[in-house]
Amino acid sequence: MATDRPPVDPTRLVALSDGVFAIAITVLVLNVDLPSEPARTAVTETVVIGEWRDVFSYVLSFLVIGNFWVDHRHVFDHVTVHTQRVTWLNMVFLMSVAFLPFPTALLGDDGGVVSVVFYAVSMTVTGALLYVLWWYVSRHDGHLVSGISPDRARLYGLQYLLTPLAFGLSIPAALFVDPALAFVCWGLLFVSLVALKVSLEGSRYGRTDD
Amino acid sequence: MATDRPPVDPTRLVALSDGVFAIAITVLVLNVDLPSEPARTAVTETVVIGEWRDVFSYVLSFLVIGNFWVDHRHVFDHVTVHTQRVTWLNMVFLMSVAFLPFPTALLGDDGGVVSVVFYAVSMTVTGALLYVLWWYVSRHDGHLVSGISPDRARLYGLQYLLTPLAFGLSIPAALFVDPALAFVCWGLLFVSLVALKVSLEGSRYGRTDD
Amino acid sequence: MATDRPPVDPTRLVALSDGVFAIAITVLVLNVDLPSEPARTAVTETVVIGEWRDVFSYVLSFLVIGNFWVDHRHVFDHVTVHTQRVTWLNMVFLMSVAFLPFPTALLGDDGGVVSVVFYAVSMTVTGALLYVLWWYVSRHDGHLVSGISPDRARLYGLQYLLTPLAFGLSIPAALFVDPALAFVCWGLLFVSLVALKVSLEGSRYGRTDD
């Protein structure tokens, strides 16, 4: 079959992805439970404060998904063309992103070991899928903008691996030590992730050219 | 009435469509039921595993809608201008896409013959509407980018027909044999669909020009 | 205060509007009720068919909102710049569009006179707000692309008035005759609306220039 046109540019793929990200992070709030009927006559501080777990998992998931979005944008800043395979790898990644409100809701309702592990597994899988996507485009000619050296591509890949690694490590921590330890892991790792990215950028700006 | 401007370009039509697709695939997850109050004190493996049917229909619908999106993008990669008729054909197609979370939810709650057939009918209708859209733009002058031969247009149309055909065939399978057979059909057909598309593209890249 | 830059171009206003339209038409399906627990063991034809009213109001609202979107796109095809006033008129219009899933849900649950009138009022107000938006931009210099004569602008305005007029007329029909009459009105008027638009376009293409 003749190729009568160049491989499609990723504009619509990116638009669809942004849409899925935007919706996934915005429907998270639907998991913050409203007080049920008895509370209807008077919302007290107790009711609002009683939702702290929902609010905590809202904030956590928002930041983690935000982080995936930043990484996803970084990937597609370097992708010039894409093919059916990239489209479908991206689709499976989006399927994983769009699923995240479910483990978030579970975690908000219950801090038991099953919810925590299920949450950590979901995040690990999502992050791993983004890594696979990057791995694929960086290994196949013609997908990346020119000027990215293989070393640089590998470095970026390592950066995308940080999030799934962090969540992956929290799974045994929750299973064999204590679910609360997983929460601590996530918080610490996330803070260090943002710090790392910001400082990398800072150092880049600090240097003149290199 | 004078035509003081060229027929509108499809930018906003595509943006609206991408929005509807993004939302339709993201609200699918809302159908994955959270455990109700009694489970609130402790989410057990049983509860999470008990949702397998919801998760299965989530994955299935995500991939099928993703496939419709890929086909829709393919159609509009070839459409340069569009008219009221194209807008409305597209609107009816989007109406069908946006409806899909409902049969998905039904299927997730219940695997009986009615849910299965209802799901298959919904998918068949949606796919058929996309085919009608393509059929319309390919038969009317001035809608397609130049350089698409009638043969090529017919070939593309056949490709869009694969999904509704597959779901259409599963209707009698579910009605007269067993609902479980429909599930098997969908899985097999979907895998072959993706394989076909990827291999078509592969062969295209393999050839030098043609 | 100095104007250091030209009045903003409507790209983001249009993007926000498309987002609101896309979400409003997609969340409509959430109003189609799932069968409750007893039905969980077996979804029967009765259950699916019993939702006909929900499906009817889904289709109706989808088409009406789709029609508002077509009109909105038509308005902004002619708007080159926009100001705070246009932004806020558009915001109030969007507020009305985003509200439509509520009367749709009411109508789907109950076909009584209150639901029908509430639905008709909501649609009338939304359509009237779009007309006001057009009226504003067409009366104030510098908002429209050049080349639109006042006559043409008035003609477009009349076209946008058709939908609110149709729904407005169905209010007394429902109140003083029968709610069912309103349904008939809407159907007839909508069909004629689409027919009108398509035929206007057809005649435009038929003529050479004019």
Next chain:
Amino acid sequence: MATDRPPVDPTRLVALSDGVFAIAITVLVLNVDLPSEPARTAVTETVVIGEWRDVFSYVLSFLVIGNFWVDHRHVFDHVTVHTQRVTWLNMVFLMSVAFLPFPTALLGDDGGVVSVVFYAVSMTVTGALLYVLWWYVSRHDGHLVSGISPDRARLYGLQYLLTPLAFGLSIPAALFVDPALAFVCWGLLFVSLVALKVSLEGSRYGRTDD
């Protein structure tokens, strides 16, 4: 690490933000409660009117979020490039925007002092975060389009402060006087805000150049 490409342009950041805004204002309507089963047989005026509080908080939140969107667009009309820090400041702002449907739902269900204060706090925080974003980009070289004087930047900052100030002031009003006073504050302040913006623009157009 070498900077092999310029700091990313804000197109996708803006697209994600528009998506979050569009969804946040559209899911507000899901908080308008449908009458429950007993009302199913007949929706009466009482039921519709009984939802006035939900409708009021819908309109209020829609306009306030709309106002944040207008301010956000104004900010990014002046931002040419952005960095990780801007991305994350924006992400935290979006997290606050996406959270707003929750206090809106609380306010719609109950007009007690806790709901009112919680709502006012949420709005104050969101507005303050937008101010912080502006403060950051206006203080760091290379983020803003050239031609914005420091005076002008400070003036814009003050404009963005109006909304959080208004909501901030209503907190003691609700706590120490009466929750109803907060409602009055919001209404008055919002009207004056819109009036201010429109009149500022008007005066700008009135002058020839300056």
